[in-house]
Amino acid sequence: MVKNAEIAKILYELAMLYEMKGVPFKPRALERASETIDSLARDVADIYKKGGVKELQKIPGVGLGIAEKIEEYLKSGHVKEYENMKKKFPVDIAGLSSIEGVGPKHIAFLYEKLKIKTVSDLERAAKAGKLRGLPRMGEKLEAKILKGIAFKHEGGGRFGIGEVLPLARSLKARLSKIPGVETIEIAGSIRRWQETIGDLDFLVISESPEIITNAFSKIPEVDHVYAKGPTKVMVRLKTGIDADLIVLPKKSFGAALQYFTGSKDHNVEVRKLAVKKGWSLNEHGLTKGKKVIASETEKEIYKKLGMPQVPPPEIRLNKGEIEAALASKLPHLIEYGDLKGDLQIQTSWTDGKNSIEEMAREAERLGYEYIAITDHTRSLAMTGGADEKKLERQMAEIEKINAKFKKQNSKLTILKGAEVNIMKNGSLDIDDKTLAKLDVVGAAVHSLFNLSREEQTARIIKAMENPNVDIIFHPTGRIINKRKPYEVDMEKIIKAAKRTKTILEIDAHPWRLDLKDEHIRMAREAGVKMVIDTDAHSVPEMHYLEYGIAQARRAWCEKKDIINTLPLKEFLKALKQFDFLTVVYTIL
């Protein structure tokens, strides 16, 4: 999948380069293809191997032109067109454009006028007040850019889990094929499913450590090696993230896994328990003097320390899990296979890439009982948001597809839904009569992110009070490492959710992960029900549920807290606007 990311990046930068030149339409096409390839579940190299350029063209958004660029890259490692254009603008396009408020046009004349190539060049120029002289740039924009840069820095060089996990998994699969590797595990913050990841930690069991460390330091993804010994290598990968690999004998694997999984706070507490018993715990084992008490599995170690239950990695944060494990009172967390449906799905009716039927077929393959189609509505103009008429047409279309699926003995039900926009005053951009006909109505904020805390909170609560609104989608609006959540009083929102029986969404899209764990925990404790949705805009994105489940697990959620663990009938009953006729109709 490494190639996918590289190709996606080139296509993205190519899109920006054309945008810088003011070429119409082309950039959007390139960007679309870039996004699709980035989230593709299959390796482009494999697709190409299977059927060449023709097969590549089956990827949505990829036509002859882009397929040929991909071919060129796979064969030669270069894309000429890209490199020629890059000569004119030898700048860090991806880095600069990731700063809020900086777009392609800015990047173009920042380079032309001030020779700005990197984010740090930009920061220096902005601090020196050099931007304000440029056309259409003033003090405010300068300040905005500095704020954007500061926010990016706050990320502390951490990467979103959605960027890192696929890379870690593909590396794991490859490394496991090195002769001599008995077992390989990913530890660290990835194993704990933290929202952002600082580096990758691979643990390997092998009797021939040096073969493994040598092989690892030479894989093509490695940019440079910081340090390398017989059992440990530390490298910087080309994607910019650091990775450590440690080789161990089988007998100390559990201790190492426990140690390298963390979190630091959790480990400190666990070690205290060992000390209390006169023992010591480190990455090699739980020991009393020279005698090893436990080391091969995590389970033994926790058990010897008085914990009959092993705290799942997701909750190892020293937030009560150790006490609960000691008392055998850990909750039975929601499992990764517990969800029966996905309730936020966009299709080609608006800004999604696949048709209703394509999304539904994938849902069947995933074994779901139901999905809700929730395309954008009117006021989100860029997506071709639906008005009442379009929604009516879509409802009719869904009925047709449901009938077809039923004939084929499918167990899947497609629910009619929408992702409606909450307007400034809390009203919705679709009339109530139409909303009442939908099975699932999600409401969301897509504009005016900078309202005051009071206004924003009141606006959302007003929407929750509409009896047709079942769910609030991505309730805080954040994009990880990119956009802060809007100001909103979550305590009030949670109270209102309880009062109005509105469901809160855990948006599983790895860019969003919204609600975040603390808010999920608050909602759970208040008895507010939640759903976990992918916010998928394409078939591969439907696989994102696991990120949301991890998010819920980190907040100690059980099956009962998440209503899309319920079978269809019960699920519909759990919705606010439950209406007997709707259910009968849907099931028939």
Added chain:
DNA sequence: GCCGTTTTCGGCCCGACTGTTTTCAGTCG
């Protein structure tokens, strides 16, 4: 550069908001 129940050519990329400006360029969703 992509795409097709309006099309194999001619559409697609719309509207709000911001910050810069005296009429609009650039960004974002």
